[in-house]
Amino acid sequence: MHYALDLRTFLFSHYFYTGLRVATGVIGLTVLILSCTDLPTAMTVCIGALCASVMDLPSPLRHKFTEMLTSVLLCSTVTLIISLCARNYWLLGLMLIVVTFLASMMVVYGRKTMPLQFSVLLAMTLSMANGLAASHAFFHSALFLTGGLVYLAYAMAVSWFLRRRTKQQVLAEALFALARYIRIKADFYDTRVSSNDHFNLLVRQQIELADRQEAARDLILRGHQNELDAVLLQVHSGTLDMYELILSTCTDYAVLRQHFADADVLISLGGLVRKIARDIESIAFALTRNRASVANSGYDGELQAIRAVLQLLEQKNCRYAHSEAVIALRASYNKARAAIDMMGQLHLATQTMVRPLAAFAGADMTVFLTRQKYGPRLLVSNLHWKSPVFRFALRVAMAVAVGLMVTQQLSYASHGYWILLTIIIILKPSFSMTKRRRGDRLIGTVVGCVVTAVILHFIHQPIALFGFLFVATVAVPAFVYINIATPRLRPACRFFCNSVCCYPAVPI
Numbered sequence: 001m002h003y004a005l006d007l008r009t010f011l012f013s014h015y016f017y018t019g020l021r022v023a024t025g026v027i028g029l030t031v032l033i034l035s036c037t038d039l040p041t042a043m044t045v046c047i048g049a050l051c052a053s054v055m056d057l058p059s060p061l062r063h064k065f066t067e068m069l070t071s072v073l074l075c076s077t078v079t080l081i082i083s084l085c086a087r088n089y090w091l092l093g094l095m096l097i098v099v100t101f102l103a104s105m106m107v108v109y110g111r112k113t114m115p116l117q118f119s120v121l122l123a124m125t126l127s128m129a130n131g132l133a134a135s136h137a138f139f140h141s142a143l144f145l146t147g148g149l150v151y152l153a154y155a156m157a158v159s160w161f162l163r164r165r166t167k168q169q170v171l172a173e174a175l176f177a178l179a180r181y182i183r184i185k186a187d188f189y190d191t192r193v194s195s196n197d198h199f200n201l202l203v204r205q206q207i208e209l210a211d212r213q214e215a216a217r218d219l220i221l222r223g224h225q226n227e228l229d230a231v232l233l234q235v236h237s238g239t240l241d242m243y244e245l246i247l248s249t250c251t252d253y254a255v256l257r258q259h260f261a262d263a264d265v266l267i268s269l270g271g272l273v274r275k276i277a278r279d280i281e282s283i284a285f286a287l288t289r290n291r292a293s294v295a296n297s298g299y300d301g302e303l304q305a306i307r308a309v310l311q312l313l314e315q316k317n318c319r320y321a322h323s324e325a326v327i328a329l330r331a332s333y334n335k336a337r338a339a340i341d342m343m344g345q346l347h348l349a350t351q352t353m354v355r356p357l358a359a360f361a362g363a364d365m366t367v368f369l370t371r372q373k374y375g376p377r378l379l380v381s382n383l384h385w386k387s388p389v390f391r392f393a394l395r396v397a398m399a400v401a402v403g404l405m406v407t408q409q410l411s412y413a414s415h416g417y418w419i420l421l422t423i424i425i426i427l428k429p430s431f432s433m434t435k436r437r438r439g440d441r442l443i444g445t446v447v448g449c450v451v452t453a454v455i456l457h458f459i460h461q462p463i464a465l466f467g468f469l470f471v472a473t474v475a476v477p478a479f480v481y482i483n484i485a486t487p488r489l490r491p492a493c494r495f496f497c498n499s500v501c502c503y504p505a506v507p508i
Helices: 014-034 039-053 059-085 089-109 113-125 136-163 164-191 196-219 227-247 251-260 265-286 300-318 324-351 376-379 388-407 419-427 431-458 463-479 486-503
Strands: none
Touching: 014 039, 014 136, 014 164, 014 463, 039 059, 039 113, 039 136, 059 089, 059 113, 059 136, 089 113, 089 376, 089 388, 089 486, 113 136, 113 419, 136 164, 164 196, 164 227, 164 251, 164 265, 164 431, 196 227, 227 265, 227 324, 251 265, 251 324, 265 300, 265 324, 300 324, 419 431, 431 463
């Protein structure tokens, strides 16, 4: 289970903080504008803020500003173009297909541009039903731009005040991912677990761990001028050392499972590794709560049991003591002891307030950071059939074209943007991602629409409706990037995700 699906950790995770920040900014701005003007104006500003909030993710401040500003300008431009074309059906259809294709091609620049692609397509779909005159289209786009810029200023101010808190949360997420990785490795000592299936799970977790460590590195290595930043830098460095050590830990699981299948030594090894994982989680818990961590796992019992087995084998048969199985067992024991020693250093790193490390003072960290070039050359070089991104953009554009034709055959053509919105939410760059999310998205649309209709039917007080909107807006950024593996949470998350997409359209 993802660590953020546990209530104990969710309330301290950057997912919840992001959701709370987005909800406060979007709903707060809507209420403020609504108190000064009419509902259509307030909702236009709200949609601008909502599209800008899609890019409100944990990131270095300079990168965050550039990414959000790009999103605001692109979304405002798309809103203007679509609003100007909305009165001409054929021109609107052509521009929808062109904008969809170009926005989907932005995925070529990597995963960080996927939220940008979605924000552009979201602004496109929510603007296609405007049908405004030219003068009103410019005014509508100006209101949209105002909402985006106001939210940008708000998000940057909050992110600056919480910049160290964000570093703690992202580093804690990397530690939780490392603990999950170690726990998966511990299961290899269980002979009831299928090695092949579990190895695939281990590889997927290793990919996720690499992503989390990269995100933590990009945040922590950019600026560490005070003692608190130096503590995070120490913990991050220790985390990388621990990962390298665990990565090199015994790969001879088949040998150990074959020779010690009926022995308790494998149980001791598995228990030892699981305790290391729990200890790492305790460090992550402490980071999210801004506390120093203390070791709460005792390893002596497992270490003594393994050491006793090794001594027994060496005394019983000196020849067997040098066999492949015993060598693998001894190597696992030594690596586990090294990991335990390193755990002590990690705990100490959270307890010791230090000055910025002299070795890093004034050092150029750019060689260790993720750098992404956004020049047009990469985009143009992928405009061919062999490019997966080109084929993805073509699929999305064709699906939008088909969806647009379907909307004209329905009685409620003015609300046809819901079809396009569902298409852009479901379609992902890879078929496996699309297939995995298809069922949840479709069921979620039905559940969300039904629940939203019930709420609107029985509740008419604006304050109560804004309360539901606030909760929904908190939930969407909080859960949209989490693999919802807990069945009990799926219906709630489906409702929240669809409710927040419903509310800009319902009152207008």
